[in-house]
Amino acid sequence: MKIHLKALGCRLNEAELEQWSRDFTGEGHNIVINADEADVVVVNTCAVTTEATKKSRKLMNRLHRENPQSKVVVSGCYATLEEEQVAMRSGVDLVVNNADKDELPRRVMDAFSDNTMPLNAMEPDQSSLFLRGKHRAFIKIQDGCRYRCTFCIVTVARGAERSRNLEEIVSEVNNLHQQGVQEIVLTGVHVGGYGSDIDSSLYQLVTTLLSDTDIPRIRFASVEPWDLPEPFFTLFENRRLMPHMHLPLQSGADTVLRRMSRRCKIGDFSDLVQQARNAIPGFNVTTDIIVGFPGETDDEWNMTMENVEAIGFGHIHIFSYSPRDGTKAAGLANPVDEAVKKFRSNQLHTLAESLKQQFHEKHLNTNVDILWEGQKKDENGRLVFTGYTPNFCKVESNGDNDVLLEGRVKTTELLNYSLERSVLKGKVL
Numbered sequence: 001m002k003i004h005l006k007a008l009g010c011r012l013n014e015a016e017l018e019q020w021s022r023d024f025t026g027e028g029h030n031i032v033i034n035a036d037e038a039d040v041v042v043v044n045t046c047a048v049t050t051e052a053t054k055k056s057r058k059l060m061n062r063l064h065r066e067n068p069q070s071k072v073v074v075s076g077c078y079a080t081l082e083e084e085q086v087a088m089r090s091g092v093d094l095v096v097n098n099a100d101k102d103e104l105p106r107r108v109m110d111a112f113s114d115n116t117m118p119l120n121a122m123e124p125d126q127s128s129l130f131l132r133g134k135h136r137a138f139i140k141i142q143d144g145c146r147y148r149c150t151f152c153i154v155t156v157a158r159g160a161e162r163s164r165n166l167e168e169i170v171s172e173v174n175n176l177h178q179q180g181v182q183e184i185v186l187t188g189v190h191v192g193g194y195g196s197d198i199d200s201s202l203y204q205l206v207t208t209l210l211s212d213t214d215i216p217r218i219r220f221a222s223v224e225p226w227d228l229p230e231p232f233f234t235l236f237e238n239r240r241l242m243p244h245m246h247l248p249l250q251s252g253a254d255t256v257l258r259r260m261s262r263r264c265k266i267g268d269f270s271d272l273v274q275q276a277r278n279a280i281p282g283f284n285v286t287t288d289i290i291v292g293f294p295g296e297t298d299d300e301w302n303m304t305m306e307n308v309e310a311i312g313f314g315h316i317h318i319f320s321y322s323p324r325d326g327t328k329a330a331g332l333a334n335p336v337d338e339a340v341k342k343f344r345s346n347q348l349h350t351l352a353e354s355l356k357q358q359f360h361e362k363h364l365n366t367n368v369d370i371l372w373e374g375q376k377k378d379e380n381g382r383l384v385f386t387g388y389t390p391n392f393c394k395v396e397s398n399g400d401n402d403v404l405l406e407g408r409v410k411t412t413e414l415l416n417y418s419l420e421r422s423v424l425k426g427k428v429l
Contacts, residue, residue, distance in 0.1 A: 001029045001112065004038035004070075006063065008056055009046025010154075011187040011221045013076060015138035016101060017044055023105035036067045040112055042104070045076035045086075047153055050322045053078050057089075064091030071112050075101045077157035081326070098143070098158050135373050135407045136183040137176045138221070141169055141205065145190035147224075149250075150261045150328040151290065151321065158189045163198045166208050173213045182371055182409060183217035183242075191220060192227020203229060210238050216409065217371065217390070222246045222288070225272050226263040233279040243280045244314075244392040247272070248288040252307030253300035256293055259332065266307050273311055284314040284359065284391035289348060292321045292341035294332035301344055309351060314359040314393065316352040320345050353422070360393055360417045360424055367429065370395050370412045372405040386423075389414075394423045 003024050007013040020042065021031045032038050041063050045056035056078040064072055071093040079086045080097040087095045094111055096104045144161040145154070173184055186205070188194065195201040202223075209218060218241050225247045235241055247269070251257050254265050276283045289308065308316070320341045323330040372387035383399045385406065397412060399405060405428065412426040 001039045002032045004032050004035045004041045007044040011138050013044045015140040015187045020105050035063050038070050040071045042073045045078035047077035047081050080157045137181045138185045138187050141186050142188035142194045153324040156326050161193050163194050170212045173215050177215045185219045187221035192223045225269050233276050236280045242390045244284040246286045250290050252304030256300050286315040287313050288317045290319050290321050291345045292336035295334040312355050318348050363414050367413050369409050371409050375406050395426045396423050397426045
């Protein structure tokens with residue numbers, strides 16, 4: 001079969017897509033880039049916000065219109081929370097909820113594949129990472145979350161925590177490295193909770209990956225700040241661990257954090273960030289902030305702005321709060337007016353861009369190792385390469401048409417920062 005894979009939302013959805021593609025190709029099926037060429041289209045949906053559910057529905061509709069002859073398979077959080085409604089949508093042939101999504105490739109093959117052996121069943125397995133132009137792989141280390149932040153629908157959709165065993169993760173990483181992958185990102189719903197159900201920990205997992213694999217670069221997806229033990233940042237003494245973490249703050253006011261049922265206070269968060277920066281020069285902390293959580297007062301918002309500025313972040317994901325049925329926050333009193341949300345969001349975006357510029361400009365006139373991941377041609381027909389520093393600053397570099405950088409790690413001098421494009425400009429040495 002020819003299979004097209006599509007994901008919306010988080011890095012965990014992306015990691016699951018990559019695992020499915022390896023399962024499909026391992027059975028001799030083909031992953032195709034274009035949906036209109038596919039026999040089966042698989043959509044991994046998102047439901048983190050109401051806007052995400054709308055985008056999921058639109059994507060399903062568009063893919064069905066583009067290729068009405070294909071079989072449409074839907075999974076992910078939106079498909080799990082509204083399974084019956086999704087199954088009844090026009091064009092949907094199979095729904096696989098989150099509890100069963102590890103079995104998705106087998107269910108698709110059982111449902112839609114004929115009984116003949118695929119033509120390439122005896123060919124060596126090739127990861128779809130390369131078919132999709134990637135040199136970084138997302139590794140799903142766990143699923144589910146034992147906490148219940150009042151705004152979060154994902155914990156409802158994903159269920160209880162389930163960690164993969166160490167040996168399985170190590171094997172996957174080693175296989176990807178043999179195929180040429182240079183960097184992995186450890187991802188999950190509750191990454192910091194890894195091992196809680198198998199007598200292990202994120203610290204132990206990272207230690208094992210550093211000792212039992214040779215993958216050059218290891219990153220983390222979002223990690224809750226309260227999950228990091230005191231010696232955690234000593235791990236970064238090994239330079240294969242990239243000096244960047246996404247630590248979701250959500251609000252800079254302790255009173256709002258309590259209403260969110262977050263397990264940290266702003267002072268503890270600030271101390272953690274300082275601990276990381278003291279241990280690792282140039283450490284980049286990025287974060288999430290929710291704007292307009294129910295009951296958020298002007299004083300609480302001003303406190304958030306002050307603390308965000310004081311801490312400083314390399315990048316901020318900004319979300320305007322939207323109620324999600326099935327969450328405690330949806331029933332909280334004193335919802336914030338949409339116009340107020342928009343005003344506050346604009347304020348924070350302005351501050352976030354300023355902080356991002358300040359952080360990036362600290363790196364000017366330094367030489368760093370860049371993993372070059374993509375290329376495109378500018379208006380003059382010259383190649384422009386894109387990649388990331390170890391601490392996850394995006395970099396662009398002009399190159400000649402006969403230069404091959406994609407997929408390689410090269411030392412690069414950082415020359416200036418483009419405010420318009422929010423990227424560093426570099427020269428490969």
